[in-house]
Amino acid sequence: MTKFTDIKGFVFDLDGVITDTSVFHSQAWHQVADKVGAPWSQELEDGLKGISRMDSLEMILKAGNLSDKYTEDEKVDLATEKNTNYLKLVDQMTPANILPGIKKFLDDLKAHNYLISLASASKNAPKVLSKLQLTDYFPQIVDPQSLTKGKPDPEIYLKGAELINLKPEQCIGVEDAAAGVEAINAANETSIGIGDPKILAAADIKFNDTGEMTLDHIKSQMN
Numbered sequence: 001m002t003k004f005t006d007i008k009g010f011v012f013d014l015d016g017v018i019t020d021t022s023v024f025h026s027q028a029w030h031q032v033a034d035k036v037g038a039p040w041s042q043e044l045e046d047g048l049k050g051i052s053r054m055d056s057l058e059m060i061l062k063a064g065n066l067s068d069k070y071t072e073d074e075k076v077d078l079a080t081e082k083n084t085n086y087l088k089l090v091d092q093m094t095p096a097n098i099l100p101g102i103k104k105f106l107d108d109l110k111a112h113n114y115l116i117s118l119a120s121a122s123k124n125a126p127k128v129l130s131k132l133q134l135t136d137y138f139p140q141i142v143d144p145q146s147l148t149k150g151k152p153d154p155e156i157y158l159k160g161a162e163l164i165n166l167k168p169e170q171c172i173g174v175e176d177a178a179a180g181v182e183a184i185n186a187a188n189e190t191s192i193g194i195g196d197p198k199i200l201a202a203a204d205i206k207f208n209d210t211g212e213m214t215l216d217h218i219k220s221q222m223n
Contacts, residue, residue, distance in 0.1 A: 001204070002190050004222040008170040010109055011160035011184075012138075014120035015050070016176030017194060017210065019097045019132055021122075022049060024089035029056060032082045038064030050177035052121055052150050053079045083124075090124060093131040101211040106137045108215055115164035118142065119156045119173070140164055152179040154187035161189065172218070178202070192218070 015022050026045050033040045038060045048056045057079045061067045070078070095103075109116055117140035118125055125144075129135045140163035142156055149155050161171045173184030174192045181203045184191035193203025194210055205221045207213050 001222070002169055004219045006170060007114070007172055007190065007222075009115035009117070009161065009164045009166045009172075011117050011119045011157055011164075011171050011173045011189065013050075013173075013175045013177070013180050014118060014122055014125050014128060017099070017174050018102050018134065019093070019099055019128060021086075021090065021093075021128060024086055027089060028082045028086035029060060031085050032057070032078055033060050033064075035081075036061065036064060036066055036069075036078065038066060050121065050151055050179050052144075053083065055150065057082070087124065087127070090128055090131060093128065095133050098132050098134070099210040101213060103134075105210075105213055105215075106134070110137065112215065115166060116140070117160040117163045119160035120144070121147075121150060121156065151177070152182035152186065154183050154185075157184050157187035157189055161187070172205075174213070175200075175203070190222070 012018060025048065029048055030040050044059065044063050047059055051059065054075070057075055058067065061070065116137055118138045119142045121144050123144055125141055129138055142159045142163065147155050157173050158168060161168045168188040171189045172192055173187065173189045174194065175181050175184060176194045178199055181191045181193045181200055185202060190205065191203045192205045192207065192213065193200030194207050194213065197206045200206055205218060
């Protein structure tokens with residue numbers, strides 16, 4: 001197990017960690033599901049978390065046995081429409097949408113000279129950070145378009161470490177989804193899971209919510 005003193009950087013997921021745009025994603029996908037006539041359920045909503053846009057659309061179409069009803073171009077149009085709906089909701093975000101304790105935690109990281117990067121599958125991450133007024137904390141953001149594989153593949157977390165010039169074992173990855181924790185672990189970084197400890201059982205360090213995540217709490221769980 002990596003020691004706390006070995007850690008030099010933090011690689012963050014965005015949704016469910018820094019802010020909760022999952023409610024906006026859900027609303028926007030729900031609109032698409034209604035449009036195509038796919039049944040919406042809590043199970044489907046939960047399954048879309050942390051999944052890329054086109055993969056999410058496929059899951060919705062599969063839920064309604066509609067996969068063969070649409071051409072690739074039509075699928076791209078549906079995914080684009082979802083994104084437009086989502087961005088309208090994102091436009092209304094303010095720093096009040098930052099999850100509890102996160103601003104203070106980021107300030108602490110900066111004060112202790114930890115390097116920080118963002119590893120979000122969302123192409124809209126820079127816009128969201130700007131609305132939250134957190135852009136300055138994340139000089140390094142993984143470009144999801146540069147990736148060949150999605151989570152649980154470790155690629156995004158390896159990139160996140162590389163952007164801040166650190167070895168994976170010098171980094172802690174922060175996630176709220178099981179696929180994300182799997183990606184961090186596969187990248188050989190120390191994983192923090194925020195949320196239901198049963199779902200995030202594979203995480204090295206677990207917190208029920210963002211408010212519990214402090215450097216002292218991380219240190220005590222690692223040592």
